Amino acid sequence: MRERSAGRPIRLTLADVAARAGVSRATVSLVLRDSPLVAESTRVKVRGILDELGYVYNRSAASMRAARSRTVGLLIPGLSNPFFAELAAGVDQVLDEAGLALFLADSNESVAKQERVILRMREHGADGIIICPAVGTTKELISRLNAWSFPVVQALRHVSPLGDYASADYEIGMDRATEHLIRLGHRRIAFVGGEHMHSAYRERRDGFVTCMRRHGLSPDLILRAPLTRQAGIDAVSMLLEQDEPATAAICFNDVVAFGMLLGLSDRGLEAGVDLAVIGFDDVAESSLSRPPLTTVATMPNQIGQDAARLLLRRIAHPYGPPERVILPTRLVVRDSCGALRSARVA
Amino acid sequence: MRERSAGRPIRLTLADVAARAGVSRATVSLVLRDSPLVAESTRVKVRGILDELGYVYNRSAASMRAARSRTVGLLIPGLSNPFFAELAAGVDQVLDEAGLALFLADSNESVAKQERVILRMREHGADGIIICPAVGTTKELISRLNAWSFPVVQALRHVSPLGDYASADYEIGMDRATEHLIRLGHRRIAFVGGEHMHSAYRERRDGFVTCMRRHGLSPDLILRAPLTRQAGIDAVSMLLEQDEPATAAICFNDVVAFGMLLGLSDRGLEAGVDLAVIGFDDVAESSLSRPPLTTVATMPNQIGQDAARLLLRRIAHPYGPPERVILPTRLVVRDSCGALRSARVA
DNA sequence: CTGAAAGCGCTTACAG
DNA sequence: CTGAAAGCGCTTACAG
Numbered sequence: 001m002r003e004r005s006a007g008r009p010i011r012l013t014l015a016d017v018a019a020r021a022g023v024s025r026a027t028v029s030l031v032l033r034d035s036p037l038v039a040e041s042t043r044v045k046v047r048g049i050l051d052e053l054g055y056v057y058n059r060s061a062a063s064m065r066a067a068r069s070r071t072v073g074l075l076i077p078g079l080s081n082p083f084f085a086e087l088a089a090g091v092d093q094v095l096d097e098a099g100l101a102l103f104l105a106d107s108n109e110s111v112a113k114q115e116r117v118i119l120r121m122r123e124h125g126a127d128g129i130i131i132c133p134a135v136g137t138t139k140e141l142i143s144r145l146n147a148w149s150f151p152v153v154q155a156l157r158h159v160s161p162l163g164d165y166a167s168a169d170y171e172i173g174m175d176r177a178t179e180h181l182i183r184l185g186h187r188r189i190a191f192v193g194g195e196h197m198h199s200a201y202r203e204r205r206d207g208f209v210t211c212m213r214r215h216g217l218s219p220d221l222i223l224r225a226p227l228t229r230q231a232g233i234d235a236v237s238m239l240l241e242q243d244e245p246a247t248a249a250i251c252f253n254d255v256v257a258f259g260m261l262l263g264l265s266d267r268g269l270e271a272g273v274d275l276a277v278i279g280f281d282d283v284a285e286s287s288l289s290r291p292p293l294t295t296v297a298t299m300p301n302q303i304g305q306d307a308a309r310l311l312l313r314r315i316a317h318p319y320g321p322p323e324r325v326i327l328p329t330r331l332v333v334r335d336s337c338g339a340l341r342s343a344r345v346a
Numbered sequence: 347m348r349e350r351s352a353g354r355p356i357r358l359t360l361a362d363v364a365a366r367a368g369v370s371r372a373t374v375s376l377v378l379r380d381s382p383l384v385a386e387s388t389r390v391k392v393r394g395i396l397d398e399l400g401y402v403y404n405r406s407a408a409s410m411r412a413a414r415s416r417t418v419g420l421l422i423p424g425l426s427n428p429f430f431a432e433l434a435a436g437v438d439q440v441l442d443e444a445g446l447a448l449f450l451a452d453s454n455e456s457v458a459k460q461e462r463v464i465l466r467m468r469e470h471g472a473d474g475i476i477i478c479p480a481v482g483t484t485k486e487l488i489s490r491l492n493a494w495s496f497p498v499v500q501a502l503r504h505v506s507p508l509g510d511y512a513s514a515d516y517e518i519g520m521d522r523a524t525e526h527l528i529r530l531g532h533r534r535i536a537f538v539g540g541e542h543m544h545s546a547y548r549e550r551r552d553g554f555v556t557c558m559r560r561h562g563l564s565p566d567l568i569l570r571a572p573l574t575r576q577a578g579i580d581a582v583s584m585l586l587e588q589d590e591p592a593t594a595a596i597c598f599n600d601v602v603a604f605g606m607l608l609g610l611s612d613r614g615l616e617a618g619v620d621l622a623v624i625g626f627d628d629v630a631e632s633s634l635s636r637p638p639l640t641t642v643a644t645m646p647n648q649i650g651q652d653a654a655r656l657l658l659r660r661i662a663h664p665y666g667p668p669e670r671v672i673l674p675t676r677l678v679v680r681d682s683c684g685a686l687r688s689a690r691v692a
Numbered sequence: 693c694t695g696a697a698a699g700c701g702c703t704t705a706c707a708g
Numbered sequence: 709c710t711g712a713a714a715g716c717g718c719t720t721a722c723a724g
Contacts, residue, residue: 060406061701085431104450229634288575407717
């Protein structure tokens with residue numbers, strides 16, 4: 001063992017273990033990585049010493065030599081949003097099983113911070129990143145990462161058709177939800193919420209617009225607004241005060257839909273009776289709202305798992321063809337969209 | 347520049363930059379770290395080449411030599427819980443400013459996974475960790491980390507009096523909330539929610555118990571239950587069906603309180619009129635519930651920031667005295683605890 | 693103010 | 709099946 005340098009605790013190295021075991025560093029290294037080249041008796045002896053000494057593998061040193069760090073980055077635009085937190089939980093699960101460590105950073109929808117942390121992750125030698133691009137990110141980012149041969153998978157949002165992508169089929173999800181309302185007899189249907197323009201917004205809105213047009217209806221009731229309960233509350237007034245009031249609303253997400261439920265009950269009205277309301281995401285609370293919320297389930301945890309698996313594959317096969325995993329969504333019908341009393345709006 | 351090894355992209359090194367700039371590697375290294383030892387003209391020239399070549403600093407190599415990685419770990423027991431996600435967001439902010447990268451792991455309340463990821467973080471050379479210990483963690487964990495000279499700060503929960511700790515003053519928060527209800531005339535007050543035993547539970551419950559006893563009241567209505575809305579809904583029945591029904595309830599957190607609001611409205615009752623309800627945390631939704639929820643604000647984002655600052659200090663001064671930052675809480679009075687109609691319960 | 697040399701703790705051919 | 713040697717990309721004394 002070496003001298004303990006004042007203050008800093010010593011860190012055991014392969015050399016310490018090798019000396020104690022009476023073998024070379026190379027042999028200890030092979031034992032650590034379970035190489036079949038090592039004789040069983042040697043392995044047992046070395047393992048014993050490893051445990052006895054409390055040796056901790058130094059991955060920085062290993063990765064410098066091996067040119068991979070067993071580390072990946074996850075970049076999301078807002079940790080406070082439970083949806084992204086769930087995505088992170090899914091990523092964490094898969095990476096933990098695979099034995100990788102996760103660098104996490106929150107871009108907070110800032111392209112500048114996003115650039116900063118991507119650089120930081122490259123400097124730390126991350127083997128790749130999963131990114132949900134901040135609002136305003138251009139496809140040039142992905143091209144640049146590709147040019148650097150830095151494995152990347154886009155999740156939930158995409159800014160470039162290049163490369164891997166994990167998400168849910170927002171467009172079909174919205175289409176189905178709209179279709180459901182039309183079947184119930186609705187004609188004046190609004191699309192509520194979403195202030196930022198990105199692929200997730202575009203796809204949800206497009207699903208709505210496409211379905212409306214297919215049925216010869218006008219998709220003109222599109223309210224851009226922040227993704228907050230307050231925005232949902234405000235939307236109720238706006239929609240009911242139209243010349244031709246809406247009879248139904250599909251929200252960008254559940255949070256906005258909860259706001260609409262509150263806005264309705266403030267006016268002594270009821271969702272599913274006076275105005276049909278559908279949310280999007282199926283968060284934990286949606287079955288417990290009053291009335292229970294009809295919504296489109298998107299399973300962010302699963303998307304996170306898929307994203308992590310895509311990245312692991314991409315790291316293993318840098319030049320394979322791009323892969324996309326787009327999970328189907330599911331319309332969960334509860335009470336907030338119940339058939340209208342006056343459903344006969346020709 | 348060296349040969350491009352087949353497949354793997356080349357990574358520029360100090361040697362490449364030095365060669366191009368006509369200086370030594372040591373000089374480039376000094377430029378990178380803004381050392382005052384370098385002449386201005388040299389610095390400008392080298393910086394230019396660095397940019398031109400798109401050099402990316404290799405922190406693994408640097409940290410191997412410098413014995414610090416500018417990396418820290420955050421270990422939380424459940425990313426799906428928005429409260430912990432907010433904590434993580436606060437940690438991220440401070441670390442980003444300081445230029446450190448963050449390893450995140452979710453123990454999911456599993457002590458086994460917690461052990462696994464702590465080892466992983468040590469292997470990756472994290473300079474320290476912030477940990478919200480999983481249920482069942484013993485103080486021995488902290489002693490062990492200390493013995494390894496691995497800087498650690500406990501956050502939100504603590505299992506050991508040793509070392510740094512960042513949290514909110516749960517006990518006083520609960521005491522104040524209870525006091526508020528007693529002042530409104532309540533005598534039969536329940537404490538609802540929390541199935542796991544850990545410091546955060548103990549402190550909140552103790553605040554309740556202490557306050558009740560101080561006022562000569564019996565703190566016998568303590569309902570252990572999961573931290574879900576459903577548990578809150580169920581609690582309403584239990585409390586109202588007592589021989590001597592409760593007139594007020596303080597919940598472990600807002601989620602349980604929301605459940606109680608729902609449970610009341612299911613029975614045609616109203617919080618603040620038929621039963622006073624107080625939550626804990628002051629999550630975003632609490633001002634928007636019906637009725638708006640009286641609650642105790644705890645600010646997890648700030649706690650996260652404090653925890654990160656404590657860890658940075660601990661890394662800089664490993665042997666300084668332990669520090670604790672316990673933020674005060676704030677009782678936010680809204681409508682769910684309005685004075686009882688029949689407040690004259692002697 | 694700058695450079696040559698040693699070393700951080702591993703892994704990787706290469707010998708034997 | 710095991711060991712000696714070189715090298716991954718930096719930083720750190722030490723000379724000059």
